[in-house]
Amino acid sequence: MSKINLDDIRFIYDDPKEYSITIDDDYFQNDSEIRNRRLRLSTQGLKISKELFPSIYKITEKINEKLNLEEEITYFIEPNSFHNAYCLPISSKESAVVINSGLVELLNDQEMEFIIGHEIGHHLFSHKNYPKVTIDGSENIGLKRLSQAAEISVDRMGLYCNNNLDACINCMMKIASGLKPPNINFDHKTFINQLKNIVDLKGDRSQIYSTHPMIFVRAKALIIYSESEPYQQSINLFKQFKHTKKEMDNYVNDLISQSEGYAYDEEQTEEFNSIKMWAEVKLMISNNSWTSSEKKILEKSIGINHLNKIDDIIKLSNQAGLNPVNEINKKWENIKNSSLTKSKKEKLISELEILSKELIVMCNHKQENLIESLSKISNDLGINKTIHINL
Numbered sequence: 001m002s003k004i005n006l007d008d009i010r011f012i013y014d015d016p017k018e019y020s021i022t023i024d025d026d027y028f029q030n031d032s033e034i035r036n037r038r039l040r041l042s043t044q045g046l047k048i049s050k051e052l053f054p055s056i057y058k059i060t061e062k063i064n065e066k067l068n069l070e071e072e073i074t075y076f077i078e079p080n081s082f083h084n085a086y087c088l089p090i091s092s093k094e095s096a097v098v099i100n101s102g103l104v105e106l107l108n109d110q111e112m113e114f115i116i117g118h119e120i121g122h123h124l125f126s127h128k129n130y131p132k133v134t135i136d137g138s139e140n141i142g143l144k145r146l147s148q149a150a151e152i153s154v155d156r157m158g159l160y161c162n163n164n165l166d167a168c169i170n171c172m173m174k175i176a177s178g179l180k181p182p183n184i185n186f187d188h189k190t191f192i193n194q195l196k197n198i199v200d201l202k203g204d205r206s207q208i209y210s211t212h213p214m215i216f217v218r219a220k221a222l223i224i225y226s227e228s229e230p231y232q233q234s235i236n237l238f239k240q241f242k243h244t245k246k247e248m249d250n251y252v253n254d255l256i257s258q259s260e261g262y263a264y265d266e267e268q269t270e271e272f273n274s275i276k277m278w279a280e281v282k283l284m285i286s287n288n289s290w291t292s293s294e295k296k297i298l299e300k301s302i303g304i305n306h307l308n309k310i311d312d313i314i315k316l317s318n319q320a321g322l323n324p325v326n327e328i329n330k331k332w333e334n335i336k337n338s339s340l341t342k343s344k345k346e347k348l349i350s351e352l353e354i355l356s357k358e359l360i361v362m363c364n365h366k367q368e369n370l371i372e373s374l375s376k377i378s379n380d381l382g383i384n385k386t387i388h389i390n391l
């Protein structure tokens with residue numbers, strides 16, 4: 001059996017680097033912590049065995065075999081009516097998958113395969129190494145977006161495990177409603193159409209503080225995955241796919257943004273523009289001059305009002321006998337630690353390379369000086385890139 005390629009499944013935005021989030025490379029717990037977790041699991045729940053829970057045990061065996069898992073996962077049932085399951089690391093290499101009894105009563109075997117595949121996905125993608133998200137909305141929304149992206153990856157793992165899209169969507173509908181037939185009809189189209197109402201209402205901006213994407217987004221994202229090149233290849237269908245991996249990932253990322261009324265994207269754009277402005281000014285005055293041709297270029301980029309603000313800062317520091325370069329650097333120091341995504345930062349650096357070329361051609365800047373200044377800016381933003389200014 002060929003080994004599973006996790007990168008074919010992982011949503012490309014499920015990547016801490018994208019959100020400038022540093023993670024511990026490996027999860028570490030000392031022996032007493034491991035013992036405590038195992039003890040807690042064993043006292044609060046029952047370990048899934050062939051003897052106690054034969055039908056769920058069969059599902060776990062099937063998935064272990066499909067994913068080539070050896071002793072990495074221990075499965076537990078916990079008595080809890082809340083329709084939930086979770087994956088808990090119990091050592092650097094092992095996880096426990098815990099399924100609430102309420103979920104067992106709600107789902108059939110194939111739906112349970114989806115849930116178990118989803119939870120094992122958290123283990124295989126090492127999501128345990130990600131920083132913990134808290135419920136209140138005050139902290140890093142990049143971290144929340146990462147958490148949402150992680151859910152997209154593991155939903156795909158769920159489908160990869162059960163190979164049954166209908167069962168996956170049915171499972172989502174059951175969990176979203178708490179009901180099973182005959183009290184619910186599995187009309188997937190009507191279910192997912194509810195997303196249209198949300199988008200028509202310009203999205204739910206509070207979703208940026210949520211750890212999971214909306215259920216309708218997750219369902220739609222899974223349908224897209226089922227039609228994608230990597231999934232079709234995994235079931236030995238070739239050349240019938242509707243989307244490449246990249247097309248799928250971009251589509252899904254936009255779907256999440258849309259459901260959130262583009263609130264996250266707007267914050268990113270605002271931050272991008274602000275960082276870009278100060279970086280442009282830094283480059284312009286890096287040769288200790290502030291000329292009318294530089295002002296013209298800056299006005300084109302940021303508009304007259306912002307230009308006037310910058311111009312005032314430079315004028316006032318000159319009047320006060322201060323070096324404007326230092327004053328601008330102080331502003332830069334305050335904003336350089338941003339939550340701008342890695343792809344946005346890379347885009348910014350490319351735009352600054354183009355600006356640098358203009359400064360050399362139009363404003364007598366020296367190429368080597370600009371390369372040095374731009375390298376520093378890139379470094380400050382945590383982007384490891386060799387600067388090229390092509391004349």
Ligand SMILES: [Zn+2]
Pocket residue numbers: 118122151154
């Ligand atoms: Zn999850």
